[in-house]
Amino acid sequence: MSEILVCDWGTSSFRLMRLSAEGEIVGQIASQAGIKSLQNKEIEAYLLDQCHQLDESGALPVILCGMVGSGIGWYEVPYVDCPVSIASLAGAIQSMPSGAVNAYCVPGVKKLTGAEADVMRGEETQAIGWLSGASEAEWAQSLLCLPGTHSKWMSVVDGAIRDFSTAFTGELYSLLKEHSVLVQGEQEDSAAAFDTGLEDSRSGTALIHQLFNSRSRAVLGVLDSAHSASYLSGLLLGCEVRAMAEKLSAGAEGKSLVHLICGDHLAKPYCRALAFYGMDCRHYSGDTYSARGLQAIARASGLV
Numbered sequence: 001m002s003e004i005l006v007c008d009w010g011t012s013s014f015r016l017m018r019l020s021a022e023g024e025i026v027g028q029i030a031s032q033a034g035i036k037s038l039q040n041k042e043i044e045a046y047l048l049d050q051c052h053q054l055d056e057s058g059a060l061p062v063i064l065c066g067m068v069g070s071g072i073g074w075y076e077v078p079y080v081d082c083p084v085s086i087a088s089l090a091g092a093i094q095s096m097p098s099g100a101v102n103a104y105c106v107p108g109v110k111k112l113t114g115a116e117a118d119v120m121r122g123e124e125t126q127a128i129g130w131l132s133g134a135s136e137a138e139w140a141q142s143l144l145c146l147p148g149t150h151s152k153w154m155s156v157v158d159g160a161i162r163d164f165s166t167a168f169t170g171e172l173y174s175l176l177k178e179h180s181v182l183v184q185g186e187q188e189d190s191a192a193a194f195d196t197g198l199e200d201s202r203s204g205t206a207l208i209h210q211l212f213n214s215r216s217r218a219v220l221g222v223l224d225s226a227h228s229a230s231y232l233s234g235l236l237l238g239c240e241v242r243a244m245a246e247k248l249s250a251g252a253e254g255k256s257l258v259h260l261i262c263g264d265h266l267a268k269p270y271c272r273a274l275a276f277y278g279m280d281c282r283h284y285s286g287d288t289y290s291a292r293g294l295q296a297i298a299r300a301s302g303l304v
């Protein structure tokens with residue numbers, strides 16, 4: 001096995017890493033130069049410049065994932081159908097049309113069944129990276145949650161992603177906090193307000209009818225206006241977790257264990273919401289799983 005460059009390139013962020021043959025990160029570059037910040041004609045030159053900083057020889061291949069392979073990215077790599085495994089992702093990896101850099105891109109994953117239409121790009125490599133260190137029992141069956149702007153929930157069976165769904169929670173929270181009447185003035189974190197939002201998410205009332213509580217509670221003096229964002233966060237996150245808890249409860253025995261792959265700042269509220277709905281969780285830092293997944297896929301494809 002040889003060294004390799006791997007790159008997780010999303011809509012708003014860029015992360016390039018040099019991995020040793022053993023999978024250790026021996027160099028990395030991170031920036032906010034996401035795909036949306038670059039013109040298509042600028043993408044190849046930017047990647048080449050970053051690669052040269054980690055590999056002056058220019059000899060190492062670079063394996064990409066994320067929105068760089070989407071319709072708004074460098075070059076569109078078609079989605080593969082769910083379920084997916086290391087083997088199926090490796091079999092669909094594509095060489096990028098470049099004469100300057102030896103680049104390959106992992107495809108995203110799609111699901112289209114009746115009323116359900118869903119896609120992901122990048123999160124599948126994090127899941128594969130997590131699976132590379134999973135126990136035999138975890139490999140056989142697990143539930144993963146990858147919180148973020150568009151949170152992903154994945155069902156793993158026999159080492160393959162058998163099903164997944166997306167929650168719009170992160171982006172919806174940002175939009176409502178910054179561009180709606182629901183949150184006004186300076187805000188401060190409040191665990192009590194967050195918990196009230198969680199409690200209200202259990203009422204069974206449709207979310208579209210609950211959202212205005214973030215504003216009306218403050219107007220009526222029931223909620224400190226500086227805590228409206230915390231209440232909104234609890235309400236939205238609670239609705240996300242409640243939907244999954246209800247889906248899992250049919251025929252289930254005991255608590256469900258959720259493997260939570262994310263940074264510490266998202267782990268705390270998700271763990272709180274999961275506990276509120278009677279679900280156990282185990283947190284893993286999400287910083288290295290993309291790298292592990294990309295290396296595993298590269299090896300399965302014979303690139304290293």
